[in-house]
Amino acid sequence: MSQTERQPALLEAQHLEKRYGDQLVLERLSFRVERGEFVTLVGASGCGKTTFLKLLLGTERISRGSLRLDGRPLPDEPGPDRGVVFQKYSVFPHLSVLGNVTMAEELARSPLLGKLYGAARRRARDNAVARLTEVGLAGALEKYPHELSGGMQQRLAIAQALMMKPRILLLDEPFGALDPGIRQDMHGLITRLWREQQLTIFMITHDVKEAFALGTRLWVFDKVRHDPQAPNAYGATITYDLPVGAQQRPPEALVERLDATGRFHPTSQETLT
Amino acid sequence: MKRLINIRPSRGGRWLLGALPFVLLGLVYLGLSRARLAASPNERLLPAPSTMLETFHQLATEASVRTGTIPLWGDTLASLERLGLGVAISALIGLTIGLLTGGLPLLRAKLSPLVTVLSLVPPMAILPVLFIAFGTGEMAKVALIVIGVTPFLIRDLQSHALRLPDEQLIKAQTLGANSWQVLLRVLLPQLTPRLLASTRLALGSAWLFLIAAEAIAAQDGLGYRIFLVRRYLAMDVILPYVAWITLLAFLLDRALARVSQRAFPWYHAEEGDAS
Structure with missing residues (x-):
């Protein structure tokens, strides 16, 4: 491995795994996120997006692998280097x-x-x-x-x-409870703040269009392996890691797929607890 | 025809409807009292309102020969002092322990079982212990109120602290708060209005413990007076005293409610109550 690659990324995960008891929630998660990226996270309910955010916050611990912020293991409690906005109860x-x-x-x-x-x-x-x-x-x-x-x-x-x-800003469906018009205003606001202050943002959303419009990078969380006999045996991982931008439109196939998976989980209003 | 659940009285109507039961009760008493007094003029059980007023006036203006103080004011002062001291101590202990056990899981694991067990001990049952331990002075009466009220306050405040959204605790930590600062700046300010609310609820039992303690061993106090004159069947003293105690309790409750609404408008907006 060359010296330039050893330079630590802002946030880096290697073979990260998270399980609760014998339930595997996240598996085989490896990524590098550099300063200034705007990562949007989409995926059906219950596929580990919120768990992933909890890992970043430090309210949950990783079970295996590594998760590093600025080259150091992420502390297992919330701290001022990671800001957060929840859907509600944030103030x-x-x-x-x-x-x-x-x-x-x-x-x-x-x-x-x-x-x-x-x-x-x-x-x-x-x-x-x-x-x-x-x-x-x-x-x-x-x-x-x-x-x-x-x-x-x-x-x-x-x-x-x-x-x-904060080094990274975590947004957990921050606009999920807002009216469409207000949502537009908030999109403008967050994009402006992200540009002006060179923030690094992770945003969970249920709205694929929002994910495409706001982010520079889109992650889709999904399970790739299924065992009908043991639904808990395999966890979700990042199945798509796409560079996106305001000009790009979500591929129809992806939108349809996400909508389809979403339909199996009608209670889509999960929040962090 | 409108459904019954949708029919609301007007403002004046509400007053009238609220006053009606009082008027009816008064009329029933008057009727009974008059009937009994007609049968025997020395009847003491249901004294006429005029007799009660006269006795009450006497108690409120004339100094007692034995002690040299005016009974009503002396009793009121003594009782309110005990009640205030007992409730204040309870509130202080309740807030401190509720804050700590609500905010720190380690302390909660240690103290919660103890508090739960203590709250189940009937306070009246250990009144003799208090009299033995503290003598029959002020201390035992205040202690009874404290023992009776504090466990309830602790449990109520702890559960309220646990009901605060985790998001707030996480948020405070992402703003750089240490444990002490989370307790001081997030939990304490949100528990304070809750303390006022639960103190209002606890006042009822505080009065109960006060009067019970005074009835058993005291030289003055509202409870002492009532139980003293019971021997002479002096209903003309007891009934006005009960009314007086009720009025005091009502005023205390309203005062706490008013303070809470003035000082913590955000709390009442959140709880969605108007009282």
């Missing part, structure tokens, strides 16, 4: 919009109280206001999450997640 209901976004800086700079006062507080506030202006929430600084619409809550969650400048 703190007891804090105002401003409070939600200043929290990151307060936690970093005040280990004991987790709160800032005086000049430090004003600085944190200014930073937060800048971030909130980027996502279009400058007019709602003092509002609480329950006073915001679903789209605005997700904007807040994105602004909050970006405060720590």
Whole structure:
């Protein structure tokens, strides 16, 4: 192997495997993801997308193989190097919009109280206001999450997640609960932030068109091996790893295939727990 | 014809409907009291409202010869002090332990079984133990309230902490929070309004324990007075005292509800309640 190839990728997996007891969820997962990629993950429900995201977050451990961030094994608990936006419950209901976004800086700079006062507080506030202006929430600084619409809550969650400048940003169906019009706005927002701040993003979605429109790389999770006698014996893996872009249209065959697999799992609203 | 489940009283109508049972109860009492008093004027069991008012006025204005204090105010002050102290201590312990066991699985594994068992001990059954341990002073009465109320608060707060979405805990960690900061900035602020709500529920039992303890050993207090005059069948003291206690309990409950709504509007929006 040459020296250039030994250069660690931002995120690299080798022969990764995840099992719960004797149920194999993910198997034979190997990939390299470089800085600045926008990876969209699609696949039928129950095929391990969410498990994969939990592995990246650190709430679940890998069972075999390796998963490295910047060349180091991924820690097995969540940390500030990996930001996340869930479909819901991503923001703190007891804090105002401003409070939600200043929290990151307060936690970093005040280990004991987790709160800032005086000049430090004003600085944190200014930073937060800048971030909130980027996502279009400058007019709602003092509002609480329950006073915001679903789209605005997700904007807040994105602004909050970006405060720590995470190495990778994980999005778990962030727009799944939003109206189509709002969804379009959010697509524009996330694309702009991704370009401006050179983020590396992993996004789970059920919407294949969304996956094609937003990502630079599309992963399809599916099981390639089936044993009808033992449905748990084989896990899912990345069956397609496609370079995509806004200009490209999803191949009809793929869309049909995903729709077909999706139909076997009518409860498609899985969330991370 | 509209379905019954869809018929809602107007605002004024609601007041009227709410007041109706009270008026009916009052009328029934008046009728019974009048009938009995007509049969024997010295009847003590169902005193006329005027007698009760007079006695109550006397209790609230005239100092007792024996102690030199005005009974009603002395009793009220003593009882509220015990109740307030007991409930405050319970709330503090409940919040601290509920926060810790709700947030730290290690502590939960250690403490939860103990709390569950302790909450099943009938507090009244260990009242003699408290009297033996603390004497018959203030301490035993406050301790009874604390022992009776705290396990409930701990369990309620712990389960509320466990019901908070995991997403929030994960999110806080991705923002760089350490364990202490998660407890302090995520769990504590969300448990505080819950504490107010469960304290409101616990006040009922707190009153029960207070009055029971006062009935058995005390020199003053609302419960003491009621059980003292019971020997003379002094219903003209007991009934106004009961009404007075009810009023105090109602005011306390409303005050806590008001504080909670003022201080934690987001909590009430989330729970979707208006009370």
